[in-house]
Amino acid sequence: MNYNAQPKASHFINGAYIEDTSGAPIKVIYPASGEVIATLHSATPDIVDKALAAAKSAQGAWAALSGTERGRVLRRAADIIRERNRDLSILETLDTGKPLQETLVADATSGADALEYFGGIAGSLTGEHIPLSGGDFVYTVREALGLCVGIGAWNYPTQIACWKAAPALACGNTMVFKPSETTPLSALKVAEILIEAGAPKGIFNVVQGYGDVGSSLVTDPRVAKVSLTGSVPTGRKVYAAAADGMKHVTMELGGKSPMIIFDDASLENAVSGAILGNFYSSGQVCSNGTRVFVQKGIKEAFLKRLSERLATAVIGDPLDEATSFGPLVSENQLNIVKGYIAKGLNEGARLVFGGNQLNKLGFYLEPTVFADVTDGMTIAREEIFGPVMSVLDFEDEVEVIARANDTEFGLSAGVFTNDLTRAHRVIGKLEAGSCFINTYNLAPVEAPFGGSKMSGVGRENSKNAVNHYSELRSVYVSMNDVEAPY
Ligand SMILES: NC(=O)c1ccc[n+]([C@@H]2O[C@H](COP(=O)([O-])OP(=O)(O)OC[C@H]3O[C@@H](n4cnc5c(N)ncnc54)[C@H](O)[C@@H]3O)[C@@H](O)[C@H]2O)c1
Numbered sequence: 128m129n130y131n132a133q134p135k136a137s138h139f140i141n142g143a144y145i146e147d148t149s150g151a152p153i154k155v156i157y158p159a160s161g162e163v164i165a166t167l168h169s170a171t172p173d174i175v176d177k178a179l180a181a182a183k184s185a186q187g188a189w190a191a192l193s194g195t196e197r198g199r200v201l202r203r204a205a206d207i208i209r210e211r212n213r214d215l216s217i218l219e220t221l222d223t224g225k226p227l228q229e230t231l232v233a234d235a236t237s238g239a240d241a242l243e244y245f246g247g248i249a250g251s252l253t254g255e256h257i258p259l260s261g262g263d264f265v266y267t268v269r270e271a272l273g274l275c276v277g278i279g280a281w282n283y284p285t286q287i288a289c290w291k292a293a294p295a296l297a298c299g300n301t302m303v304f305k306p307s308e309t310t311p312l313s314a315l316k317v318a319e320i321l322i323e324a325g326a327p328k329g330i331f332n333v334v335q336g337y338g339d340v341g342s343s344l345v346t347d348p349r350v351a352k353v354s355l356t357g358s359v360p361t362g363r364k365v366y367a368a369a370a371d372g373m374k375h376v377t378m379e380l381g382g383k384s385p386m387i388i389f390d391d392a393s394l395e396n397a398v399s400g401a402i403l404g405n406f407y408s409s410g411q412v413c414s415n416g417t418r419v420f421v422q423k424g425i426k427e428a429f430l431k432r433l434s435e436r437l438a439t440a441v442i443g444d445p446l447d448e449a450t451s452f453g454p455l456v457s458e459n460q461l462n463i464v465k466g467y468i469a470k471g472l473n474e475g476a477r478l479v480f481g482g483n484q485l486n487k488l489g490f491y492l493e494p495t496v497f498a499d500v501t502d503g504m505t506i507a508r509e510e511i512f513g514p515v516m517s518v519l520d521f522e523d524e525v526e527v528i529a530r531a532n533d534t535e536f537g538l539s540a541g542v543f544t545n546d547l548t549r550a551h552r553v554i555g556k557l558e559a560g561s562c563f564i565n566t567y568n569l570a571p572v573e574a575p576f577g578g579s580k581m582s583g584v585g586r587e588n589s590k591n592a593v594n595h596y597s598e599l600r601s602v603y604v605s606m607n608d609v610e611a612p613y
């Protein structure tokens with residue numbers, strides 16, 4: 128097939144596409160075939176400056192609108208995204224390789240949810256009145272931070288752009304967004320749609336580029352806040368650079384999350400949760416529960432049923448809606464994941480399912496399950512970011528909580544049990560920001576999403592995100608004479 132996903136130009140600044148072919152080329156490769164479907168260019172310093180200048184100059188007027196007026200633009204953009212969901216989903220599939228079956232329900236629609244939610248609350252983002260003795264009072268004003276930078280990973284390009292843009296814009300900020308160089312296409316569509324929805328020019332700008340472009344955005348003195356979705360090593364660098372300029376940050380980073388399945392759990396639900404938490408998006412999900420602790424009593428039944436269900440996965444053309452499991456995003460990611468599978472075998476884990484690259488064009492790898500994994504094995508300690516599940520045995524609750532927490536990461540955690548008091552007791556002791564009981568990986572916009580420990584700082588989505596894109600000014604008002612000591 129010859130797919131052409133070439134956008135009008137690489138960047139979107141001040142309400143229009145703009146190109147500068149002197150920037151390094153960025154080739155967009157369709158993961159299901161390996162063919163180049165578009166060529167873009169990394170932003171030059173001049174392009175970066177244009178984007179930052181546009182966002183800086185648009186911010187005052189955008190913040191001066193009422194929240195209701197800003198919210199109206201976001202909600203219109205959400206409506207347009209929903210109307211064009213199929214086209215946007217096809218583009219997301221071409222960019223990422225994720226099956227259309229998934230992108231139709233989890234990408235543009237999730238972006239629309241964020242724009243609708245934050246558009247809906249924009250008019251109610253207010254301060255408060257704090258009465259004091261003698262009639263004095265303090266009032267607080269919720270104010271935008273200013274110019275925000277968003278930097279994205281490649282697994283959820285549309286969702287990440289919208290999860291950052293929606294709260295930022297609702298609070299009166301403007302944004303320069305840099306997508307991942309691996310998946311640069313769909314953020315441009317979000318920028319286009321915002322303009323169509325009536326957004327003033329310059330409030331949401333997209334520049335393409337590699338890490339050096341991200342770094343130049345983070346260190347620019349005009350920038351007040353940086354929100355990164357990416358790996359822990361990148362997060363460390365970006366957080367440190369932002370700290371130098373005392374900038375606000377949100378860090379949505381990696382994970383190695385535990386999923387604990389007690390032997391009284393519904394086997395079918397636990398298997399479904401393990402599938403959702405390991406193989407959706409071919410395992411390229413930050414919050415995946417890749418350390419699956421299964422209580423010894425149900426271990427073999429769990430592995431048997433899991434293998435039966437995995438055998439029914441439809442692996443193939445991601446644009447065919449019957450396909451439920453697509454390729455990995457890139458050859459590089461395929462090789463990284465194959466390297467981890469080799470390590471699992473070398474370190475003595477038992478391969479229960481999959482493990483092989485498919486003998487076809489594209490970056491396809493079978494869903495892979497290792498059993499008898501022990502805590503010290505590399506596949507149990509490092510984020511793989513691919514379709515590799517590690518099943519670990521456990522005997523009792525105290526033991527499994529300690530082992531689940533024995534990681535530098537703290538993004539997510541899940542518990543499957545029919546004992547509700549145990550479910551709440553255990554989940555309360557797991558060191559993670561986004562937790563699940565008897566399900567896994569659901570992330571509605573109404574709920575905060577984000578990690579603890581090395582998995583990040585701050586939360587996306589929910590009312591809480593407003594705190595990360597605004598700050599409070601407090602004004603003390605005296606109703607009395609001023610007393611001074613001399
Ligand atoms: N917690 C979450 O919400 C979440 C969601 C998706 C992905 N992730 C994580 O992202 C990782 C996979 O994505 P990835 O491979 O694109 O991550 P990555 O860290 O390699 O890159 C993320 C982004 O940072 C940019 N970047 C790289 N170096 C930079 C620098 N020095 N300064 C500024 N920007 C820089 C990249 O160009 C890219 O846009 C995984 O670890 C995954 O867990 C986390």
Ligand SMILES: C[N+](C)(C)CCCC=O
Nearest residue numbers: 282283412413414568570
């Ligand atoms: C919505 N999910 C599936 C939990 C993905 C969140 C972003 C992490 O990769």
